[in-house]
Amino acid sequence: MSRKLKTLAALLLFSYGLMLYLALLQTAPGQPLQFHADAPIWLTLQAALALWLSRRADQWLQRSAQPATLLARSAQSFSLSLLLFVVLMTALQLLIDLATAQPLLLQHYLRVGLMYVLVHSLIAGADLLWRALQQQQQQQLALLKAEQHNQQYQLQLLQQQLDPHFLFNNLNVLSVLIHKNADQAEQFLDDFADIYRYQLQQGSQTLVSLQDELNFASRYLALLDQRFPDSFQLQHNISAEQAARYQLVPCCLQLLLENAVKHNSASAAAPLVISIDIEQQHLQHQLQPQLIVQHPLRPKAFAQPGTGKGLSNLQQRCRTILGRSVEISPNDPFTVRLPLQQAQATRSTANEISNESADY
Numbered sequence: 001m002s003r004k005l006k007t008l009a010a011l012l013l014f015s016y017g018l019m020l021y022l023a024l025l026q027t028a029p030g031q032p033l034q035f036h037a038d039a040p041i042w043l044t045l046q047a048a049l050a051l052w053l054s055r056r057a058d059q060w061l062q063r064s065a066q067p068a069t070l071l072a073r074s075a076q077s078f079s080l081s082l083l084l085f086v087v088l089m090t091a092l093q094l095l096i097d098l099a100t101a102q103p104l105l106l107q108h109y110l111r112v113g114l115m116y117v118l119v120h121s122l123i124a125g126a127d128l129l130w131r132a133l134q135q136q137q138q139q140q141l142a143l144l145k146a147e148q149h150n151q152q153y154q155l156q157l158l159q160q161q162l163d164p165h166f167l168f169n170n171l172n173v174l175s176v177l178i179h180k181n182a183d184q185a186e187q188f189l190d191d192f193a194d195i196y197r198y199q200l201q202q203g204s205q206t207l208v209s210l211q212d213e214l215n216f217a218s219r220y221l222a223l224l225d226q227r228f229p230d231s232f233q234l235q236h237n238i239s240a241e242q243a244a245r246y247q248l249v250p251c252c253l254q255l256l257l258e259n260a261v262k263h264n265s266a267s268a269a270a271p272l273v274i275s276i277d278i279e280q281q282h283l284q285h286q287l288q289p290q291l292i293v294q295h296p297l298r299p300k301a302f303a304q305p306g307t308g309k310g311l312s313n314l315q316q317r318c319r320t321i322l323g324r325s326v327e328i329s330p331n332d333p334f335t336v337r338l339p340l341q342q343a344q345a346t347r348s349t350a351n352e353i354s355n356e357s358a359d360y
Helices: 003-026 039-063 070-099 106-161 164-180 182-202 210-227 252-263 309-322
Strands: 232-236 246-248 272-283 286-295 327-329 334-339
Touching (some): 106 309, 164 182, 246 286, 252 334
Parallel strands (some): 232 272
């Protein structure tokens, strides 16, 4: 049996029970039961309309993102659907009375209106409360799961920050620069320290500013330029004002840049250009921002095959924190679409664990 049929059956059972109870209350002792068999059918149709209006109002408010809190949205959807339901049913009752030449009495319509308020409150109110409890339970479970993995995630971030290959390579570059150009060595050391400081500070956050991630990417490319002069280029036309409006999971650009360097060949004569842009994606009848990171495919001749765990962990973190997936296109150009979120709409869920170092 489908979910809609189960809901309709529950409404019908509720209607028969309510009408039978009212008939028992109105029947004097020793008198025959005054129960109209068609009354529960009409009550079921009214209850179904109240339920439909309540859910449509809630969906409309959810798509418009107003109001932001679950409690406020439930209250508004209940009030809006109640008003629509009472107006529609009262207007229908008025049309029926006009068609059958019944007297139009204000007291009668007030009594009928109160009955409609009662029907809507019982049906729509119970449904809104049930769905609100379900959503709250899901949020609590997601938060609990994220908190359970948080300590392990932080430990693995520290392990990634102390990656010996990355550390030794850059220390060797720094050693050479100290003997060749003291000013250049000082700038290199500043960028090197900024990268580790960013990982320590932002790695524990749920979401970080896109501007912070772009600044980090620029420093990371500055270090690469010392090891591979003019071999890797970062291009984007994202203004500081635009970047400040969005947030994303931390250290995701580091993973993508490391992958690009690890798996693609580049030189000063043929640099690998990594472009970053923002686009709006149509999702669930509304626009959702996403960050586009892409570069040409230039596989290294003797590159070790990746395990795919880095992108898999990034996918898991985006689903948990933002509720949206990372889109990966392995064709040329290699393209990754990262979900973004408006800065003023930050969610309260915690970081998801990232289990491995960055690779495809």
